[in-house]
Amino acid sequence: MICRFVFSGSGGQGVITAAIIMAEAAVYHGGLNAVQTQSYGPEARGGAARADVILSSEEIQYPKVDRPNILICLSNLAYSKYTWLVRPGGVVFIDPHIIKTRRTADARQVELPLYENCLEALGTTLPMNICLLGCLSRLVGLVTPEALEKVIENRFSGKNAEMNIKALHLGVDLVTRLPEMPPIQFL
Amino acid sequence: MPDSPIRFLQGNEVLADAALYAGLKFFAGYPITPSTETAERLSYLLPRVGGKFIQMEDELSSMCAIIGASLTGLKAMTATSGPGFSLMQEAIGYAVMAEIPCVIADVQRGGPSTGLPTRVSQGDVMQARWGTHGDHSIITLTASNHQDMFTMTVEAFNLAETFRTPVILLFDEVLAHMREKVTIPEKDEIPIVDRLVTSVPRGTDYHPYFPREDGRLPMSDFGGSHRYNVTGLFHDMWGFPTDKPDVVNELMHHLVNKIENRVSIIQRYKEYHIDDAETLLISYGSAARSARHIMEDRRKVGMNIGMLELQTLWPFPRQLVQEKTKNAKYIVVVEMNMGQIENEVRASVNHSDSVYLANRVDGQLITPTDIKNFLRIIHGRGI
Numbered sequence: 001m002i003c004r005f006v007f008s009g010s011g012g013q014g015v016i017t018a019a020i021i022m023a024e025a026a027v028y029h030g031g032l033n034a035v036q037t038q039s040y041g042p043e044a045r046g047g048a049a050r051a052d053v054i055l056s057s058e059e060i061q062y063p064k065v066d067r068p069n070i071l072i073c074l075s076n077l078a079y080s081k082y083t084w085l086v087r088p089g090g091v092v093f094i095d096p097h098i099i100k101t102r103r104t105a106d107a108r109q110v111e112l113p114l115y116e117n118c119l120e121a122l123g124t125t126l127p128m129n130i131c132l133l134g135c136l137s138r139l140v141g142l143v144t145p146e147a148l149e150k151v152i153e154n155r156f157s158g159k160n161a162e163m164n165i166k167a168l169h170l171g172v173d174l175v176t177r178l179p180e181m182p183p184i185q186f187l
Numbered sequence: 188m189p190d191s192p193i194r195f196l197q198g199n200e201v202l203a204d205a206a207l208y209a210g211l212k213f214f215a216g217y218p219i220t221p222s223t224e225t226a227e228r229l230s231y232l233l234p235r236v237g238g239k240f241i242q243m244e245d246e247l248s249s250m251c252a253i254i255g256a257s258l259t260g261l262k263a264m265t266a267t268s269g270p271g272f273s274l275m276q277e278a279i280g281y282a283v284m285a286e287i288p289c290v291i292a293d294v295q296r297g298g299p300s301t302g303l304p305t306r307v308s309q310g311d312v313m314q315a316r317w318g319t320h321g322d323h324s325i326i327t328l329t330a331s332n333h334q335d336m337f338t339m340t341v342e343a344f345n346l347a348e349t350f351r352t353p354v355i356l357l358f359d360e361v362l363a364h365m366r367e368k369v370t371i372p373e374k375d376e377i378p379i380v381d382r383l384v385t386s387v388p389r390g391t392d393y394h395p396y397f398p399r400e401d402g403r404l405p406m407s408d409f410g411g412s413h414r415y416n417v418t419g420l421f422h423d424m425w426g427f428p429t430d431k432p433d434v435v436n437e438l439m440h441h442l443v444n445k446i447e448n449r450v451s452i453i454q455r456y457k458e459y460h461i462d463d464a465e466t467l468l469i470s471y472g473s474a475a476r477s478a479r480h481i482m483e484d485r486r487k488v489g490m491n492i493g494m495l496e497l498q499t500l501w502p503f504p505r506q507l508v509q510e511k512t513k514n515a516k517y518i519v520v521v522e523m524n525m526g527q528i529e530n531e532v533r534a535s536v537n538h539s540d541s542v543y544l545a546n547r548v549d550g551q552l553i554t555p556t557d558i559k560n561f562l563r564i565i566h567g568r569g570i
Contacts (some may be wrong), residue, residue, distance in 0.1 A: 020366065025369050027195045035367040060482035062555050063365050063473075155518065 003142060003186040004065040008082050009074030014042035014129035021151050022133055022143055026055045029147035035063045046079050047067045055142050068184040070140060071107075072132060074114075076100055083107070085148040089185035093132070093139075110139070110181065117174055118167060127167035134171020140184055145172050192371045198363040199224035201333045202266065202292055202356070203232065204371065205340035210379055212238040212261040215252035216247050217271060220304045221360040222294035234539040246271035249463035250278035250291070257289045257405040258417065259280075259304035259407035260382060262344055270301055271310055272318070278352050280319035281419045282382040283442065286404060287398070288347035288382075290340075290498030291357040294363040295472075297550045305363055307360040315355045316501050322439060324511040326453060327355040327501035330544040331475035336362065339455070339498060344378035346453065347349060350445055351404055357500060359523070361552050370521025380534050382406060387413070396438075397424040402445065454507055455498035460486065466562065467515035468545075469532055470507070470522065471497040474553050478521040481555035485562070492562075500528065517565055518542045538566055 005022070016038050023034035038051040052065035069090045073079040079092075079099050085094055086107040086155040094101065097115035109136065112135050114128045137145045145168060154166045196204070203225045206214075206451075214233055216226045226242070233240040238257070243249040246267055253263035262410035267275065272293045282289055296309045297303025315327045326346050330336040336358065345352040387393045387407035393413035398404050407413040416426035421435045429435070446453065459482060461467065470478035475496045482494045495511050497504070512532075513520050518541050520529040529544040534540060545561035563569060 002401075023366060024195050025195065028191070033368055034366075037361070037364065058247075061483070062478045062552075063367075063476060064552055064554070065556065110405065 001187065002054065002058065002085075003070065003140070005055070005070045005072070006054040006065050006068040006085070007051045007053070007072045009049055009072075010077065011047055013074050014126075015049050015072070015074060016029065016051040018129035018133055019053045019157065021130070021148065022136065023055070025143040025147040025156075027133060028144050029150055030055075032057060032142070033060050035060045037063050037065075047144035048075070048081065050078070050082075070136075072136075072151075074098060074128070074132075082168075091184050093135070095128070108181075110178075111151045112147065112174070112178075114171070114174075115171055121133045121164060121170050123168060124163075127164050128149050130164045130167040130170040131174070132171075133170040135175050136173055138175040145169070188314040192373070194369050194371055195366055196333065196369055197224055197366050198333060198336055199266075199294070200228050201336045201369055202340055202358070202363075203228040205391070206264050207232060207236060207238075207264045208337070208372070208379075209341040209344035209456050210262045210381065211264055211344070212236075213251045213253060213256035213289075214238070215243050215256070215263070217243055217249050218270045219246075219271045219296075219364050221296055222266045222268050222292065224363070225292065233329065236239060244314065246274035247278065250282075253289045254278060254282050254285075254287050255409075258409040258482070260384075260406075260411070262288075262382075263349075264290040264292065264344075266294065266567070268294050268296050268304075269298040269314075272311060272314060275515050276318040276320075276338070278313075278321070279325075280321060282353040283323045283528040284321075284323065284419050284421075285353040285417050286319060286442075287353070287417075288351050290343045290347055290352050290356060291353060292358060295357065295359040303550040305334065306359065307361055307473060307523060307552055308550065309474060309523040310358060310525075310527070310548075311355075311473040311523060311533065312500060314355050320430045322443060324352075324443045325501055326350065326358050326446060326499070328455065328474045328498055329357045329474055329500055330362070330498060331470075331479075331496060333365075333367040335498065337369055337372070339355075341377045341379070342455065345378070348380045348382055350449075352446065355492075356499075357472070359472050365473075370463075377421065379524075381437075384408070385413075385541065389413070389560045393544060394424045395426045396422065398441075398542045429445070440528050450502045450504055450506070453499055453502060454504040456504065456507060458494070458511065459469070459497040461511055462491035462493070462514075463491050464515055465491040465517060465552060466493075466517040466566075467493040467512055467556070469497065469512075469518065469520045469528070470494065471500060471528065472523075474521050477553050481562075484555060486557070497528070503531045505531075505537070508532055508535040509537065514540060519558075519561065519565060521543050521545045521553060522556055523547055
C-alpha cells in the first residue's frame with residue numbers, strides 16, 4: 001500500500017502542521033512508514049505553502065510527491081498550480097468558501113466546507129487544518145481519529161488542544177453529512 | 188512518544204540526537220539554512236546533559252571553538268552548510284595537523300557562494316576532501332535515510348576518536364529537512380569509542396605525539412595534568428615546531444597513512460543485487476533514494492540492475508568499487524553535482540569508458556524518472 005498526499009495552501013493556514021500531524025499519527029499509532037517533505041523559498045512568511053506526505057506499508061525510497069493520489073488545496077494559487085498533478089483516480093479536496101473551482105484535471109473534486117463549519121461551531125477558522133484531518137481520517141482511512149487525537153494531545157496543550165480536538169471531531173462528523181461517494185483509489 | 192524508541196524526526200534533529208548518543212558535550216555553531224535545526228535542538232538538549240552550547244559570531248570561530256573544546260577532553264561538533272563550510276576550512280586543516288578529534292556536519296545546499304539556500308545539492312564532495320590546503324587525508328561519511336544518518340553520526344564520533352582526526356558528515360537539504368521514522372538505538376546498541384587518555388602520571392613527561400605500539404596517540408586533557416604544546420606547524424613528539432626534514436617527512440606520512448592504510452575498516456557501504464547487475468548504479472546521500480527506487484522498479488520489469496550505495500566517501504573505497512563493478516557493463520554514478528564522485532569511480536574501475544554520470548544540478552532532487560531517462564540513453568534506446 002502506498003498513498004501520496006500533497007497539502008497546499010498559503011503560509012499560516014497550517015497545511016504543513018496538518019501534514020506532520022497526519023504522518024506522526026501514521027507512524028506512532030498506525031504502524032505505517034511515513035515520509036514528509038516540504039518546499040519553501042527564502043522568504044519567511046506568506047506565499048504558497050506545500051507539504052508532501054507519503055504513507056506506506058513498505059519502505060519509502062523517493063521522498064517527494066510528484067503525482068499525488070490526494071491533493072488538498074486551501075488557496076486559489078495552490079489550486080491553479082497543483083490540480084493538474086493529481087493521479088488518475090485521485091481526488092482534489094477543496095474548501096468551496098475559499099476556492100473558485102474550475103473543471104480542469106482528470107480528478108474528482110470533493111468540497112469540504114471547513115471554513116463555514118469551523119466558524120459556525122467553534123467561532124474561529126484557525127483549526128481548519130485539524131478539521132481537515134478529521135475529514136481525511138474518514139474519507140481516506142489510513143489514520144484513525146483516535147490516532148490523530150493522541151498526536152494532537154501530545155503536540156498542543158490547554159485550550160489549543162481542546163479546540164483542535166473539537167475541530168477534529170467536527171471534521172469526522174462533517175463527512176457523514178456529505179453526499180455518498182465512491183472509494184478513493186490508491187495502490 | 189516517550190516510551191517507544193520510534194521517533195518521527197527531521198534529519199537535522201536526528202543528527203542532534205545521534206550526536207548526543209555518541210557523547211557530544213560541546214557544540215559551537217552559527218545558524219545557516221538548511222542546517223539550523225541541529226543547532227536549535229542542541230541549544231536546549233545539550234545543557235540538559237551537562238554540555239555546552241554556544242552560538243558564535245561566525246563559522247571561523249565555531250570551528251576554532253570546537254577544536255579548543257575537544258583538546259580539553261570533550262566530544263565536540265559543529266554543523267553548517269556550504270558557505271559556512273568554506274569559512275571553516277582553515278581551522279579544519281589545523282585540526283588535521285594537530286590531530287584533534289572533532290565532527291563537522293555539512294548539510295549541502297546549492298553552491299557556489301550563497302547559491303540556493305533552501306535547495307538540495309551534493310556539490311561539496313570535493314570540498315570535504317580538499318577544502319583545506321596541503322597534503323592530508325580526511326574521513327567523510329554520508330547517509331541516505333534517517334536510520335543510517337543516526338548510525339553514521341555515531342560512527343563519525345567514533346572514527347574521530349580512533350584516528351584523532353576531524354570527520355566530516357556530508358548530508359544534504361533533502362535529508363536534513365525531511366521527516367522520517369527512526370528507531371533510536373538502545374544504550375550500548377551502537378558501541379561508543381571514548382577518548383583514549385594517556386596513562387602517564389601527572390608530573391611526568393608526556394609526549395602528545397608519541398604513538399603507542401598500536402599507532403594510536405593517547406591524549407591528555409589540555410589544561411589538566413600535563414603541559415604540552417599544540418601547533419599548526421610541523422611538530423615533533425613534544426608538539427613543538429620543527430622543520431627537520433626527517434621529522435616533517437615522518438609526520439606527513441603519518442597524517443596520510445593513518446587513514447589511507449585503513450580504508451577497508453573505514454569503508455561503509457550497502458549493496459543491492461550486485462551479483463547479476465549488468466547495469467550498476469553507484470550513489471550516495473538523498474540521490475541514493477531515487478536510485479534505489481528506480482532500481483527496484485526496473486528489476487520488476489526484468490532489467491538486470493543493481494546498486495552500490497557509498498556511505499564512506501573519503502577515503503574513497505577504490506578497491507571496493509573496483510571489485511563490485513567488475514561484472515557490470517554499465518556503471519552509472521547518480522549524484523547531484525557535475526561528476527565529483529564519478530571521477531573517483533572512473534579512476535577506480537577496470538574500464539573507465541563504461542562509467543556514466545546521471546546527475547541533476549538545478550536544486551531539485553534527482554527523480555527516479557530522471558534516472559530512468561538517463562538509463563534509456565545509456566542503453567542506446569533513445570528518450
